Amino acid sequence: MTAAASPSASDPVAASGTAPVLLRVTDLQTHFVTDAGRVHAVDGVDLTVRRGQTVALVGESGSGKSVTGLSIMRLLQRTPARLAGGEIQFTAKDGVTQDLVRLPEARMRAIRGGEIAMIFQDPMASLNPVFPIGEQIVEAIVTHRTLGRRAARAEAARLLDQVGIAEARRRLDDYPHQLSGGMRQRVMIAVALACDPVLLIADEPTTALDVTIQAQIIALLRRIQTERAMGMIFITHDLGLVEEIADRVAVLYAGQVVEEAPVETVLARPRHPYTRALLDCNPHRVLAGTIGAGSDLRPIPGRVPDLVAPLPGCRFAPRCGLAAAACRTETPVLRPVGSDQASRCLFAEAVS
Secondary structure (H helix, E strand, C coil), X not given: CCCCCCCCCCCHHHHCCCCCEEEEXXXXXXXXXXXXXXXXXXXXXXXXXXXXXXEXXXXXXXXXXXXXXXXXXXXXXXXXXXXXXXXXXXXXXXXXXXEHHHCCHHHHHHHHHXXXXXXXXXXXXXXXXXXXXXXXXXXXXXXXXXXXXXXXXXXXXXXXXXXXCCXXXXXXCCCHHHCCHHHHHHHHHHHHHCCCCCEEEEECCXXXXXXXXXXXXXXXXXXXXXXXXXXXXXXXXXXXXXXHHCCXXXXXXXXXXXXXXXXXXXXXXXXXXXXXXXXXXXXXXXXXXXXXXXXXXXXXCCCCCCCCCCCCCCCCHHXXXXXXXXXXXXXXXXXXXXXXXXXXXXXXXXXX
């Protein structure tokens, strides 16, 4: 399928959708085991990321975005979560494709950080407060690369300089609490890039930042991706950010992908009521007048469904203004709508 051209595309090949596939997730199932039963946090997610391409995962809190990213990294083993099914086919730097779900943990440790890296939401919670930031970058480098500590320290300074931290060599000995929120986020990006990954998962990396720093971080990610031709999964609830950074969008609701298409297509012509609702409650688009003259913010009514025992039919039906009787009994599948768009809606063609 052809991805829409965007500033984040590293080259025409990636932008055309013909670049090699880095990651192909098929029918991913991740459940949380609770006293109330199994929570189907990720329920049949399909996802494809090509080299040099950014795929955004969009949805409300609880839609399964972050759990999808953590499942790909296999960082849920020490939690109540269980990978209950599906495949995560990843093509490493050596060209070998393997299913991450079935890899031994020792092999997965080499891929985690060395081949696939993740930027987490809260850098203050992710950085160790008792070690200097330089030591934390050095640790990532010596774990995955054949460099001594002196060379690794020089590389850490180079990485800090690359992510825009002034006086990088002096800053190596600073502790996380001595840095601003924007600088801590840049350090997290440096840690993620330390081993030159081919795939980067950015989990709401700008959530706690003001709009000026947010714009700087987005520009930084776009520049680094272009320079390195990385694939990237960008997790967010903000469709305004999606417009700036993504090539393709996968909209998640209640653990399922409900719409998937190039970013320009989704923003201009959504084909699922949930996507339409997300656009209608985005204040930036209302202020810009891009969702219709005189439009007001329209919050999405109701609440997300119980994922322990989902109701039959469409999971968005109780909150949907287009829902018909069939929506409460027939379970929709993700189906093609047009040449390069898919929707999990029985009446996708009627969405406007």
